[in-house]
Amino acid sequence: MSLKLEPDWYKHAVIYQVHVRTFSDANGDGIGDFAGLAQRLDYVQNLGVNAIWLMPFFPSPLRDDGYDISDYKSVHPSYGTLDDFKGFLSIAHERGIRVIIEMVLNHTSDQHSWFQESRSSQNNAKRDWYVWSDTDSRYRGTRIIFLDTEMSNWAWDPISKSYYWHRFFSHQPDLNYDNPAVREEMWDVMKFWLELGVDGFRLDAVPYLIEREGTNCENLPETHAIIRDLRKRVDEQFPGVMLLAEANQWPSDLRPYFGNGDEFHMAFHFPLMPRMFMGLRLEDRKPITEILQQTPEIPSSCQWCLFLRNHDELTLEMVTDIERDYMYDIYAHDKAMRLNLGIRRRLAPLLENDRRRIELMNGMLMSLPGTPIIYYGDEIGMGDNIYLGDRNGVRTPMQWSGGWNGGFSTADPESLYSPPILNPVYGYQAVNVLSQKRTPHSLLSWMQHIIATRRSTPVFGSGSIEFLFPANHRVLAYVRQLGKETILVVNNLSSTAQSVELDLRRYKGNILIEMFGRNIFPRIGDLPYLLTMGPYQFFWFRLRQI
Amino acid sequence: MAEGTLLTDDFLRQIINVGEVDIVVGLSTHNHAKTIGPLTAAIQAGILKCFPRERVAIINADGGSQDGTPELVAKASIDDTWREAKVYALRTLHSISVRYARAPDPGKALQTILAAADLLRAKACVLISPDSTTFEPDWLQRLIRPVYNDNFDLVCPVYTRQRSEGALVRNVLYPMTRSVYGRRIREPYGSEFAVSGRLATDFLGNGISNEDWCRMGPEMSITIMAVTSKYKVCQSFLGIKPHSTRDAHDMVAVMRRTVGALFSSLDSKFSFWSAISGSEAVPSFGTPVQVELEANRVNRKRLLEMFSTGVVQLEGVLRSILSPPMLAELQRIAALDINKFEYPAELWTKTVFEFAASYHNSTINRDHIIQALVPLYRGRSLTFLTENRDGPEQDIQTREESLCADFERLKPYLLEIWADRK
Numbered sequence: 001m002s003l004k005l006e007p008d009w010y011k012h013a014v015i016y017q018v019h020v021r022t023f024s025d026a027n028g029d030g031i032g033d034f035a036g037l038a039q040r041l042d043y044v045q046n047l048g049v050n051a052i053w054l055m056p057f058f059p060s061p062l063r064d065d066g067y068d069i070s071d072y073k074s075v076h077p078s079y080g081t082l083d084d085f086k087g088f089l090s091i092a093h094e095r096g097i098r099v100i101i102e103m104v105l106n107h108t109s110d111q112h113s114w115f116q117e118s119r120s121s122q123n124n125a126k127r128d129w130y131v132w133s134d135t136d137s138r139y140r141g142t143r144i145i146f147l148d149t150e151m152s153n154w155a156w157d158p159i160s161k162s163y164y165w166h167r168f169f170s171h172q173p174d175l176n177y178d179n180p181a182v183r184e185e186m187w188d189v190m191k192f193w194l195e196l197g198v199d200g201f202r203l204d205a206v207p208y209l210i211e212r213e214g215t216n217c218e219n220l221p222e223t224h225a226i227i228r229d230l231r232k233r234v235d236e237q238f239p240g241v242m243l244l245a246e247a248n249q250w251p252s253d254l255r256p257y258f259g260n261g262d263e264f265h266m267a268f269h270f271p272l273m274p275r276m277f278m279g280l281r282l283e284d285r286k287p288i289t290e291i292l293q294q295t296p297e298i299p300s301s302c303q304w305c306l307f308l309r310n311h312d313e314l315t316l317e318m319v320t321d322i323e324r325d326y327m328y329d330i331y332a333h334d335k336a337m338r339l340n341l342g343i344r345r346r347l348a349p350l351l352e353n354d355r356r357r358i359e360l361m362n363g364m365l366m367s368l369p370g371t372p373i374i375y376y377g378d379e380i381g382m383g384d385n386i387y388l389g390d391r392n393g394v395r396t397p398m399q400w401s402g403g404w405n406g407g408f409s410t411a412d413p414e415s416l417y418s419p420p421i422l423n424p425v426y427g428y429q430a431v432n433v434l435s436q437k438r439t440p441h442s443l444l445s446w447m448q449h450i451i452a453t454r455r456s457t458p459v460f461g462s463g464s465i466e467f468l469f470p471a472n473h474r475v476l477a478y479v480r481q482l483g484k485e486t487i488l489v490v491n492n493l494s495s496t497a498q499s500v501e502l503d504l505r506r507y508k509g510n511i512l513i514e515m516f517g518r519n520i521f522p523r524i525g526d527l528p529y530l531l532t533m534g535p536y537q538f539f540w541f542r543l544r545q546i
Numbered sequence: 547m548a549e550g551t552l553l554t555d556d557f558l559r560q561i562i563n564v565g566e567v568d569i570v571v572g573l574s575t576h577n578h579a580k581t582i583g584p585l586t587a588a589i590q591a592g593i594l595k596c597f598p599r600e601r602v603a604i605i606n607a608d609g610g611s612q613d614g615t616p617e618l619v620a621k622a623s624i625d626d627t628w629r630e631a632k633v634y635a636l637r638t639l640h641s642i643s644v645r646y647a648r649a650p651d652p653g654k655a656l657q658t659i660l661a662a663a664d665l666l667r668a669k670a671c672v673l674i675s676p677d678s679t680t681f682e683p684d685w686l687q688r689l690i691r692p693v694y695n696d697n698f699d700l701v702c703p704v705y706t707r708q709r710s711e712g713a714l715v716r717n718v719l720y721p722m723t724r725s726v727y728g729r730r731i732r733e734p735y736g737s738e739f740a741v742s743g744r745l746a747t748d749f750l751g752n753g754i755s756n757e758d759w760c761r762m763g764p765e766m767s768i769t770i771m772a773v774t775s776k777y778k779v780c781q782s783f784l785g786i787k788p789h790s791t792r793d794a795h796d797m798v799a800v801m802r803r804t805v806g807a808l809f810s811s812l813d814s815k816f817s818f819w820s821a822i823s824g825s826e827a828v829p830s831f832g833t834p835v836q837v838e839l840e841a842n843r844v845n846r847k848r849l850l851e852m853f854s855t856g857v858v859q860l861e862g863v864l865r866s867i868l869s870p871p872m873l874a875e876l877q878r879i880a881a882l883d884i885n886k887f888e889y890p891a892e893l894w895t896k897t898v899f900e901f902a903a904s905y906h907n908s909t910i911n912r913d914h915i916i917q918a919l920v921p922l923y924r925g926r927s928l929t930f931l932t933e934n935r936d937g938p939e940q941d942i943q944t945r946e947e948s949l950c951a952d953f954e955r956l957k958p959y960l961l962e963i964w965a966d967r968k
Contacts, residue, residue, distance in 0.1 A: 282599075283565075284637040289626040320634050322598050469626055471563035473638040499562065 002197050003093050009051075010200065010242040010266055011303045012461035013098065014366075014451050015373040016049040017310060019065075020057045020079045021417055023376060023398050025409035027080075030416040032397070032408070034075070034084035038091045040400075043433065045095040047379060047444075048451035052092060053100040053202055053244075055311055057085070061111050061171075065311070065395065067102075067204060068109035068172050072189040078417075089197050098199035100244065105186055106205040107172040115173050119160045128179045131165035131211060139165070142217040148340050167208045167217075177209040177226055187233060194234070200242035203227075203264075206257070207247045219253055227263045242266060244305060248317055251295040261299035269295070269304040269370060271318035274327060276308070276364060277350065278319075280357060281330050283494040285476035287323070289467055292368070303461075304370035308361055309378055312391055313342030314350070336386045346394050348381040353425065355381075356536035359446060360491060363538040366454040367480065367489045369465045379447040380436050383426020388418065396421050399428035406432060453515055453540070459487050468502055475500040475533070486543040488512065492533035501528035512541040552658050553665075557644040561665050564640045568600040569593075569690060570668040572659035575606055576650040578676040579613035585681055586622040586641070589674065592683030594635055597690070603666060604641035607658040609650030615676075616643035652803065656764040660746040668743050670694050673765075675737030680786045688782040688832050689740040698829075699742040699777035702769060704732045705787030706835045709934040709942060710844055712787070713927045716946055719766075719804055722898060725953035726812065726960075727773045728822035732781060734769040735804045741768060745777055757814065763807025770811045774818045783832035797920050806916045809905040820961060824954060849928040850887055854880040856921020863918045867904040869963075872896060876922065889929040891945075895952045897922055899960040906964060 003009075024036030034057075044052060056066030057079050066076070075085050092099050108115055117126040136154035144150050145167055154163040155170035164173045175182050190201065210222040227243075234241050245257045245267040257264045272295075275287035298304070314331070316324045324341070331350055332343040343350070351357040358381060365372045377398055385393040397420045400407030406420045406428030413419075421427050436442035454460050463482035470477055474494040480487045486507065492498050504510075504524045512521035521541065531539070553561070571589055575582060586604070593602050606619040624639035646658045656673070663671035670693040672686065692698040705712070715733060723734040733739075741749070749771060757767075772779050812819065857864065857880040864873055875893055882888075898919075905915050934942050 278636075282637045286624075286626055286638045287636070293626070322634060322636055326599055326636060467626070471560070472565070473563070473625065473640075474565055494565070496566070498565070 003096065003098060003199065005240045007240055008301065008462075009098065009240070010244075010371060012455070012458055013051040013371050014049045014455060015051040015053050015100070015305075015371060016044055016047065016376065017053045017055070017307075017373050018044075018376045019055040019311060019395060021066075022395050023408075024400070025411065028410040029078070030409050030411035031078045032417075033078070034080040034088045038084075038088040041088075041091050041095055041097065044097060046448065047374075048448050048455065049374065050096055050455070051098040051100060051199070053373065054102065056102045056104060061109055063109070063171050064169055065391070067104055068107075068111075068169070069104050070109040070111040070113075072186075073192050086196060093197065099197075100200040100202055100242065101193060101198050102204060103190060103193075103201040104204040105175070106208050107166065107168060107174045110171045110173055114175075118173075119157050119164075122160060122162070128176055129182050129185075130173045131176045132160070133163045133165070136163045139211050139213060139215075139217050141215060142167075142211075146340060165211060167205065174208065174211075177223075183226060183229070187230065190230070190234075191237070194238045194241060199240070200244060200265075202244045202246055204246050206245050206264075207249060219247075219249065219256065224256060224259065224263060227257065228259060231259075231263055244268075248315055250318060251291070255296045255298065258298045258302040261301045265301065266303045266305045266371060269306055270315060272304075272368070273307060274314060274316055274319050274323070276361060277314070277331060278323060278327060279476070280351075280361065280493055282326075283474050285473055285491075285493060288364075288476055289469075292465075292467070305373060306365055306368060306370035307373040307375070308365055309345075309347045309350070309375045309394070310373070311375065311395060313339045313344040315340075315342040317341050334386065339391065344384070344386065344391050344393055346382055346384040347375070347378040348426065348431075349383050353381065354536075355443065358443065359450075360493070360536045360538050362447065362450060363489075363540075364476070364491055366450055367460055367487075367540060368478075369460075369463070369480075371461065372454070374447070379444055380433055381426075381431055381443045383421045383423065383431065385419070385421060392418060397428075399432040401432050401434040402429040407434065449516065456515075457485060457487065457542075458482055459485050463487070468504075470500045470502055472498055472500045474498055477502055486510075487515070488541040488543060489538070490531060490533065490541070491538040492536060495535050497532065497534055499530065499532045501530050504529045507543055510543040510545050513544055515540040515542055552646065552654070552661050554644060557642070557662075558665075560640075560642040560644075561662055564603045564642065564666055566601065567603045567640075567666045567668050568670070569597060569602045569694070570659065570663040570666060570671040571602065571604045571686070572656075572663070572671060572673045573604065573606045573619060573676050574609070574650075574652060574655035574659065574673070575611060575615045575619070575676045576609040577611045577613045578615045579611070579618060581679055582615050582618045582676055583621075585674070585676060585678055586619055588681050588683050589686065590622045590624070590639065592686030593639060595683055596687035598636045600694075601637065602639055603662075603668075604639070605659050605662045606641070606643040607646050607655040608643055609655060610645060610648040616645070619643050653761045653764040656768075657750065660741075660750055663743065663746045664750055668746070670740055670742060671746050672740040673738060678737065681738075682785055685738065685784050688784060689738060692780050692782060692829075692831055693740050693742045696780075697742075697778060698780045699745040700769065700772040700779045701740040701831075702731050702733050702779065702781040702828075703736040703738045703787075704781050704783045704830065704834070705736075706783075706785060706837045707787050708837070708840055710931055713930050714800065714804065714923070717894065717926050717930055717949065718898060718923070719808065720946075721895070721950040721953040722805075722808060722902075723769070723773075724825045724950050725957050726808075726819045726822070727770065727815075728819070728825045729773050729779060730825050730827045730950075731769060731773070731779065734808075735763070735766045736769075737765075737787070738784065739765070739768070741772075742777075745772060748775070758810050762810055763803040766804055766807040767811065770808070770815065774815050780829040780831060783830065783834050785835045786837055797923070798917050801916050801920055801923070802913070805919065806905075806912070809902050809916075810912075812902060813906055816964075820964075823957065825950075844931050846928055846931060847884060849924045849931070850884050853889075853921050853925030853928065856918075856924070860918050860921065863910065863914060866910045867915055867918060868897070868900050872900055876925075879925070887925075887928060887932075889926045891949045891952045892956070894926045894929075895949070895956050896959060897926075898953075899956065900963060902960060903963040903966075 021032045023032045024040045026035035058069045059071040059076050060066045118130045207218040210220045211217045242265045245264040248270045275291050279288040332338045397408035436444035459480045459482040463480040466479045468477040476491040511523045608616045622641040624635045670690050672689045692701045
């Protein structure tokens with residue numbers, strides 16, 4: 001079953017990010033699967049989100065959590081079958097939930113048959129499907145992304161006795177997008193999933209598709225040409241499908257990925273996320289307003305994707321050295337919390353399990369311009385395990401109940417793909433869906449409420465934003481507007497009570513209606529509008545001329 | 547301390563918006579448009595370089611400038627809309643000004659700044675002279691770190707001076723303070739210094755700021771209060787102290803703020819200082835900045851003339867202040883030829899002590915006593931300049947130390963005449 005065609009559905013979506021492996025295990029083998037995910041769709045629906053983003057579920061040696069794909073047109077046997085996927089997709093659509101899947105365009109696993117053929121001989125028909133070289137000195141201006149593990153972007157292949165190009169791990173050779181056959185093959189892969197009914201793709205690592213000597217091999221015009229071609233094919237053959245760019249870049253460098261509304265529909269706003277954490281801890285709105293003021297306008301059909309946490313580390317690539325040092329000191333004092341240029345922690349531990357701060361951060365996530373993404377488990381305040389390798393500490397089993405394996409699986413605990421969180425603060429016995437469903441004031445209940453409130457108006461998804469700059473720099477205030485509907489958002493970033501005077505004279509005569517409790521606040525007059533706010537408190541006001 | 551009488555509603559509103567800070571940088575200004583721009587730029591650079599994470603507010607207490615000084619200070623703010631290529635600020639920097647009076651009043655200015663620091667709950671408050679043309683961004687760190695990191699309550703500066711400069715500090719303030727209060731603070735009347743939040747609060751809260759000696763010389767008073775109240779005091783090497791032309795024109799006013807405040811403090815602090823003999827060093831941070839000494843270019847004839855004329859014209863006044871042998875000795879040296887003139891260290895020490903005792907006993911109007919000291923100070927300055935005209939830095943320091951030793955050695959003389967001179 002396909003959902004009704006809504007060309008801009010992604011602008012009004014609230015997306016829930018899930019890894020099949022981590023969510024629910026139906027067959028009791030200790031690994032999450034599509035059957036388990038399908039069984040939990042009631043929960044996802046009740047949470048109030050209307051889209052799911054699935055992390056890679058394709059066959060893979062799983063050396064990079066599935067981002068090393070060895071077969072693009074199938075499902076990893078641990079997660080079920082293609083039919084299981086179809087069943088899941090159908091149930092999701094029945095519940096009005098759209099499904100976005102990963103498409104790793106840039107590279108494959110070195111176990112993919114294409115690479116095996118390519119390396120087998122220099123004369124093989126697929127030799128040019130990857131980027132080969134006799135020397136490792138080409139493209140020297142290209143940065144190394146995984147600084148902790150990789151020394152070079154070239155790796156020596158002892159079989160074909162030459163170097164191959166890889167921007168990520170050395171077991172992830174980059175595809176050669178200068179080869180038309182590669183481009184056609186990857187379109188064929190996308191078409192395969194689109195014909196099954198998926199609603200969008202998160203295209204992984206898009207800036208790196210093309211290499212050119214003398215450049216940094218990122219964001220090249222040829223890469224944009226490829227994206228435009230894919231978008232054209234999608235629009236023509238699968239209207240309503242959304243393309244989301246994963247490109248960890250500055251907003252000004254990201255802007256070209258929207259093109260004239262003819263490349264990506266959405267892109268992650270990477271630099272905003274660390275600055276939200278920074279602003280909160282500095283108790284100063286400056287980092288947030290600064291980056292948003294530097295964010296260029298995008299075509300009206302396009303949208304930013306906002307997130308607080310995801311499956312990766314809290315990336316600190318898009319911050320200055322001073323900011324990075326500050327973030328490390330504040331949020332990752334233990335070196336084990338650091339990975340590459342980032343912090344591998346979940347939302348609740350990052351915010352010291354402070355409910356007020358968690359709410360404020362989610363309040364900003366839901367009210368700033370963009371489509372919010374919630375990482376699975378953050379809606380109940382799940383913790384992490386920094387002693388697991390790589391980013392696995394934030395990919396532990398979903399905590400459904402206080403029972404066996406936290407309700408994730410009936411398997412022996414020792415056979416789970418990852419140990420669940422067990423500590424007394426964040427462990428599944430303390431933090432789980434079942435207990436929070438029974439409590440009207442739980443974080444889960446609160447998240448349901450704010451998601452519903454966010455979705456009650458199109459203003460947050462499509463409206464303009466105008467910052468107010470009250471003299472109190474601890475207060476972040478902005479007006480969101482769409483047509484005749486106006487919403488005032490006021491956030492107190494401080495741990496102490498604050499008073500703030502807002503210049504709202506242009507809205508003189510309006511009354512303020514607080515959107516969660518629907519209480520009426522005094523009418524706006526000529527004087528500065530005075531609000532007093534508790535620590536980390538935030539307000540969403542609907543302005544009404546009555 | 548009633549902040550309400552000091553702080554206007556508008557200033558309070560600005561303080562509320564600033565909220566809580568870690569550091570306050572205080573600037574007391576009056577028509578400083580010529581120097582304040584580069585100075586605030588240096589302060590801003592110092593904050594961004596040395597304290598990028600701290601919450602800092604620049605508080606400008608202005609005494610009625612007509613040249614746009616407060617507006618120039620306000621430009622040091624860094625807010626959401628601030629854009630400066632190659633400079634990055636982690637957080638908001640507030641720079642706010644208040645006109646505390648229509649005319650300059652150093653005591654009120656200092657109280658205003660400290661009251662703001664108190665309300666803002668600042669851990670450290672650093673005062674910077676708006677005249678400073680040699681201020682380096684690093685000075686901020688040298689003044690604040692001892693308060694911020696090492697829990698000191700008062701950080702006094704140590705400047706590098708040219709051989710002809712700092713005569714008042716070198717001949718009166720340092721040796722007298724050292725001798726009387728027993729602490730070797732090189733610049734008890736510094737143009738730049740830092741205080742802890744608790745010292746600022748105490749200074750405002752216990753009424754000291756309203757005492758005569760505090761009103762006369764607030765900067766001097768802070769030092770005396772810190773020493774006598776057993777606060778942790780240290781000093782930090784800064785750099786070259788430029789010669790201030792502002793003060794040079796009104797020596798009497800400078801004497802009132804410094805020597806007057808020092809003399810005045812002796813009244814209420816007698817029980818403290820009378821029990822002290824000798825002196826002890828205070829912890830020092832940093833290393834002295836070396837400077838190439840220049841030959842001094844002071845009009846020595848003019849100084850001698852001011853001294854000699856003063857001794858003659860103020861004979862009646864001096865007779866009320868000084869002992870007969872002392873006055874006779876001064877009259878003797880006032881008649882000397884410039885090439886033979888010398889105002890010896892011991893004679894100078896006793897002169898200062900006799901002035902202090904007379905000041906205490908108010909043998910005549912106290913302000914007249916201070917005014918009468920000025921020509922004598924000119925005479926001592928002449929000797930100071932002559933002695934330091936050439937020769938290495940080491941010799942200058944040796945003579946300074948020798949003068950201080952005289953002040954310490956002769957302190958019993960001060961005690962002896964303290965109650966007698968009526």
